[in-house]
Amino acid sequence: MDARIGIRNTKSILFKSFIIFLAFVVTIPLIIVLLYIIKQGVMQVNWHFLTHVPAPEGEKGGGIANALVGSLLIIGMSSVVAIPVGILAGIYLSENPGTKLAYYSGLCVDILQGVPSIVMGIVVYFWIVKPFGFSAISGSIALAIMMLPIVIRSTEQTLLLLPPSLKEAALSLGVPYHRVILKVIVPCGFAGILSGIILSIARIIGETAPLLFTALGSNYLSFKVTGAMESLPHLIFTYATSPYDDQHDLAWGASFILLMFVLILNIFTKLITRKWKIQL
Amino acid sequence: MRFKNFPTFQPYNLTTIFKIKTMTPLETEIVSLKKELISMWMLVQSQMNKAKEAMVTFDKDLAREVLIKEKRVNSFELKIDRDCENIFALHCPVAIDLRFLLAALKINTNLERIGDIASGIAFYVVESTENFGMKSLESTSLLRMYDEAVNILIDTRIAFEKEDTALARSIFKRDEVLDEINENAPIAVAEIIKEDINNIPEALYILSILRKLERVGDQSKNIAEEIIFYVEAKILKHMDSGKRKIEGE
Amino acid sequence: MENTVVSATKFNAWFGDNHVVKDVSINIEKNQCVAVMGPSGCGKTTFLRCINRMHELIPGATAKGSLKLYSDEVYTMNPIYVRYKIGMVFQRPNPFPNLSIYDNVIAGYKLNGLKVAKADLDNIVQKSLTSAALWNEVKDSLHKKGTFLSGGQQQRLCIARAIAMEPEVILFDEPTSALDPISTSSVEQLFHELKEKYTLIIVTHNMQQAARVSDKTAFFYVGELVEFDDTKQMFTAPKDVRTQNYITGRFS
Numbered sequence: 001m002d003a004r005i006g007i008r009n010t011k012s013i014l015f016k017s018f019i020i021f022l023a024f025v026v027t028i029p030l031i032i033v034l035l036y037i038i039k040q041g042v043m044q045v046n047w048h049f050l051t052h053v054p055a056p057e058g059e060k061g062g063g064i065a066n067a068l069v070g071s072l073l074i075i076g077m078s079s080v081v082a083i084p085v086g087i088l089a090g091i092y093l094s095e096n097p098g099t100k101l102a103y104y105s106g107l108c109v110d111i112l113q114g115v116p117s118i119v120m121g122i123v124v125y126f127w128i129v130k131p132f133g134f135s136a137i138s139g140s141i142a143l144a145i146m147m148l149p150i151v152i153r154s155t156e157q158t159l160l161l162l163p164p165s166l167k168e169a170a171l172s173l174g175v176p177y178h179r180v181i182l183k184v185i186v187p188c189g190f191a192g193i194l195s196g197i198i199l200s201i202a203r204i205i206g207e208t209a210p211l212l213f214t215a216l217g218s219n220y221l222s223f224k225v226t227g228a229m230e231s232l233p234h235l236i237f238t239y240a241t242s243p244y245d246d247q248h249d250l251a252w253g254a255s256f257i258l259l260m261f262v263l264i265l266n267i268f269t270k271l272i273t274r275k276w277k278i279q280l
Numbered sequence: 281m282r283f284k285n286f287p288t289f290q291p292y293n294l295t296t297i298f299k300i301k302t303m304t305p306l307e308t309e310i311v312s313l314k315k316e317l318i319s320m321w322m323l324v325q326s327q328m329n330k331a332k333e334a335m336v337t338f339d340k341d342l343a344r345e346v347l348i349k350e351k352r353v354n355s356f357e358l359k360i361d362r363d364c365e366n367i368f369a370l371h372c373p374v375a376i377d378l379r380f381l382l383a384a385l386k387i388n389t390n391l392e393r394i395g396d397i398a399s400g401i402a403f404y405v406v407e408s409t410e411n412f413g414m415k416s417l418e419s420t421s422l423l424r425m426y427d428e429a430v431n432i433l434i435d436t437r438i439a440f441e442k443e444d445t446a447l448a449r450s451i452f453k454r455d456e457v458l459d460e461i462n463e464n465a466p467i468a469v470a471e472i473i474k475e476d477i478n479n480i481p482e483a484l485y486i487l488s489i490l491r492k493l494e495r496v497g498d499q500s501k502n503i504a505e506e507i508i509f510y511v512e513a514k515i516l517k518h519m520d521s522g523k524r525k526i527e528g529e
Numbered sequence: 530m531e532n533t534v535v536s537a538t539k540f541n542a543w544f545g546d547n548h549v550v551k552d553v554s555i556n557i558e559k560n561q562c563v564a565v566m567g568p569s570g571c572g573k574t575t576f577l578r579c580i581n582r583m584h585e586l587i588p589g590a591t592a593k594g595s596l597k598l599y600s601d602e603v604y605t606m607n608p609i610y611v612r613y614k615i616g617m618v619f620q621r622p623n624p625f626p627n628l629s630i631y632d633n634v635i636a637g638y639k640l641n642g643l644k645v646a647k648a649d650l651d652n653i654v655q656k657s658l659t660s661a662a663l664w665n666e667v668k669d670s671l672h673k674k675g676t677f678l679s680g681g682q683q684q685r686l687c688i689a690r691a692i693a694m695e696p697e698v699i700l701f702d703e704p705t706s707a708l709d710p711i712s713t714s715s716v717e718q719l720f721h722e723l724k725e726k727y728t729l730i731i732v733t734h735n736m737q738q739a740a741r742v743s744d745k746t747a748f749f750y751v752g753e754l755v756e757f758d759d760t761k762q763m764f765t766a767p768k769d770v771r772t773q774n775y776i777t778g779r780f781s
Contacts, residue, residue: 098588165623169687172583172619173637173694174612183640187627304714305721305741369764370740 034259041256044249053221054239060246064254066221070136070229074215075205077140077225082147083197089148090155090193091181097160106156113149120145121210129214136229139215143207147200154196158189191276195269202265206258208233232258290443290511291376294318306371310380313363314440317384317391320356321437324391327353327398328433328496332426334402335489338411346402353395360388376510383510387440390499390506394433397492397499404485412482420468420486422493425461428454429496436503443511451504452524458497465490532558533599534698534728535580540594542575542584549575551752552594557745562720562729564739564760567749568780573732576749577700580730581615582608598697613637616691620703622683624675624690631671633686634658637694653693660726661689662719681712688719692727699723701731705738717742736776740764748772 048063055062089105096102124142132138162185170180186193211217216228217238236254239247290296291307292314303311327346334343364381367373373381417423432454439447465487472483505516516524535557542550550572557563565573578584579592582603596603603611624633634654638645645653654671658664663685667678675686684704691699705713720742723729733739739746740760747757748769756763756772767773774780 163621163623165619165621166625168583168619169623169625169690170636170640171586172581172612172617173640173690174609175637175640176609179640179642184625184627188625190627304718365765366761370760372737372740 037252037255037259040252041254041259044253045256049253054219054235054250055246056219057242057244057247062246062250064232064235064250064257066218066230067232067235067254068257069221069223070215071205071232073223073225074136074139074143074211074229074231075201077137078144078147078204079197079201081140082144082151082200086148086151086197086200087155087186087193090152091159091186093152093156094159095181109149109152112145113153116209117142117146117207118209118212121213124210125213132226134214134216134228136215136225136227139211139229139231140225142210142214143204146204146207146210150200150203151196154199155189155193158192158196159185161192162188191273194276195273198265198269198272202262202269205261205265206233208237212237292380293443294441306367306373306377309363309367309371310373310377313360313367313381313384316356316360316363317387318437318441320353320360320388320391321433321440323349323353323356324395324398325430325433325437327395327402328430331398331401331405332430334405335412336417336423338405340406343402343405347399347406350395350399353392353399357388357392361385364388376513379510379513383506386506387503390503394496394499397496400492401489404489408481408485410482412486416472416479416482416486419471420465420490421461422486422490425458425490425493428457429493429500432458432497432500436500436507439504439507443507445508445511448504448507451501455497455501458494462490462494534559535730536595536597537576538595538597540576540579540592540596542572542579542592543590544575544587545589549752550579550592553749553754555747555754555757557728557730559728560724560726561745562724562731562743564743564746565730565732565749566734566736566739566746566775568775569734570751571749572752573747573749574702577702577730577732579603580698581617581700582611583617613694614696615698615700616694616696617700617702618684618687618691618704621707622680622687624678624683624686626674626676628675629672630667630675630678630686633675634689634693636690657689657693658686660692660723661685662715662722663689679712680708681715684708684712684716685719688716688723692723696727698728698730701729701733703732703734706734713738748775750775 050063050068051065052063053066054064089109093102093106120142124138124145128138128141129135166184166188167180170184171177175184211231211234215231215234217230217234218228219230222229232254236251236258239251239254242248292310294311294314327349330342330346333339334346364385367381371377432451435447436451438444439451469483469487469490472479472486502517509515509517533556536555538554540550540553541548553572553576565577567573575584579596580603584590584592585608592604598606598611598614624630625636628636628639631654632639634657635645635650637643638650638653655664655668658667663682666682667686675683678686684707688699688704705716708716717738720729720731724744731739731743743760745758746760746763748755748763748767748771750771756767756769758768762768763772764776767776
């Protein structure tokens, strides 16, 4: 009897150790990637790097200013479109969970989330780039469509978690429906909605495939959104595979910056949810 | 002396009840019920005193007053019963509140019976054709008994007001005095009859009044037992005096 | 009657095809505290919610019949106005978690965008919190969030919030069933004081509470109003045998 219990205990201990080991192993790829990119890229980053355009081929120096500005502009425009639409759609889905419209639009949102980014890029290429030419706007449209599902779903989930008594309390005070949503429900779910928005931004910031066909890229710093524009992922793609070492350096620096953006956004989200989460 | 073991929890002691905290609705009802009982008590006291005076001075008008006021005693009894019923129905009292109400119902009945006794004595005064001779009243110790009965009644009222169980316990011994006088009654009354055969009606009235006063003592004793029950949750009913001595003193 | 505040005549309500409130007729007078009791599913909460038109917010819910506030039909008035005049306090205390205590009390004004001078707002907050017996406990922390109060205090905050709108009638939907006994008795104490200025209608599962706090009691059973009488009469000698069975706990 004792022997059997002993074997059982040993199995338990082995199992526990195994899962602890695997949890640890999972952190290794992230750490390796982080360390490598930091090592390669951190030396590249300085004020010059951030404020100058890339040097012509073969020459030393240069920076990624055009890609930085381009990324910020493209993401800014995507957000301006995707965030309001996403939040409002999320509100509808959470307020009317049983209707046919909610069911079908929810289905579409889920499918949209699974569409490969390159397919998105091709579609926007045929619809907008073919008639109007390459532009940052077309890139923003592709990225906005990719942002939508995340914003919608996170808004919907956040609002569904709010207790119905909150809405009832507001309605019983004679508050009209639109004010109940805008002044009570959305502010209470603010932390969740904001974290959804930031997560969606963190996702599209590194999407390269759609931008290949839409915003394309350019070596010049430009603010003209109706023309082609460089972006960080596109720059990395172009320069990492080029034969010049200087351009490799630029690519590492850009990778580092991109990684930092993503890291900071994710950490920021965690902090917000903890600090601003409304204690219900 | 076991007085020191008595509980000091006196929530309805009317002399100390005006504390800072506001009373719950139940407490308010109980306090007002208690005040009503006290009013009934005062009325019954005054009935007994008036009946005694009417008996001594042979004042038929005073006696008739007592008979009329008897209706008020009865209506007090009905109101207090109804109030108790309402408090039971609406508040479902427990612990000391429950005991208080149960005691109040019984005290109500006892007081009403004492009121009946007072009006019974007054009835004799109205019916009798001759006044009661002082000599007879003295020889049977009737006046002494009457005074003691009324004092016992007053003291039970004070004990109820102040939730003073020591005072309530003192009633038992004093009731024994009344019992003694009552035991001697047949002999004393027989003496009166022997003196003059025409004294028979007066003697019979006096015998009857002596019996009634003994019952006043018993009713007061019951009231004292109820007071001790509600304040201390101790039941002293139907105990013989020996055991009661051990319990109470 | 001059004094009737809420009166229903042959009032019915449905959830889809489910006939939940059947031909209810009742007259409630000013400054009374009326308790509405009955077993689960008897329609008492549905009836309560019809009075301030919260019932129709549920999809598929309908109502028919006459329901008046003073002499105006509730179902022809603007629902926003109805809810200004008839406030409601719910079972689970629900102060707005993103607003401070001060803002919670004046939430009715703030969320509706009703413009009131700051001095008046201060006044309203103080008066309402005092009426809800909460002023002394929170007067130094008016700008803290409302969710850090205890359950009983949160419920009293919700009552203050309803009072701040100066309604005629306040509806309570099982207001103390989520509270511990001490908080419950502090809220019940409040009913005695609120009665003097407002008319109260309280739905409760707790018969003893109905007995303790109300002047009149209504007994609902399977959607019908079985008996509506003075509380003293109802609990000592009810007229209907169903009421007696419910009160004495003889329901199977």
